[in-house]
Amino acid sequence: MSYYFIANIKIEDQLEYQKYxxxxxxxxxxxxxKYLAVDDNPKIIEGKWNYSRVVxxxxxxxxxxxxxxxxxxxxxxxxxxxxxxxxxxxxxxGK
Numbered sequence: 001m002s003y004y005f006i007a008n009i010k011i012e013d014q015l016e017y018q019k020y021x022x023x024x025x026x027x028x029x030x031x032x033x034k035y036l037a038v039d040d041n042p043k044i045i046e047g048k049w050n051y052s053r054v055v056x057x058x059x060x061x062x063x064x065x066x067x068x069x070x071x072x073x074x075x076x077x078x079x080x081x082x083x084x085x086x087x088x089x090x091x092x093x094g095k
Contacts, residue, residue, distance in 0.1 A: 002094040009053040016084035031068030034058045
């Protein structure tokens with residue numbers, strides 16, 4: 001069963017966020033992650049939307065996600081995203 005990490009991101013400092021972008025793929029692929037969608041211009045269907053980017057990442061198992069998110073490699077670069085943006089993130093279980 002797959003797990004999906006969804007990040008709704010409002011980028012506030014593009015230069016700082018770019019430091020995250022420059023390194024995230026190299027860390028991400030070590031943990032069996034697969035990008036399903038990255039959209040910098042999502043179409044709002046209902047409600048208010050205060051985000052500039054949506055990212056959907058698939059992991060084969062919850063353990064793969066945990067290994068990625070909790071890894072020292074990812075934690076070292078996560079600070080760039082946190083400092084440069086406001087994010088709401090969730091992990092959901094697929095069917």
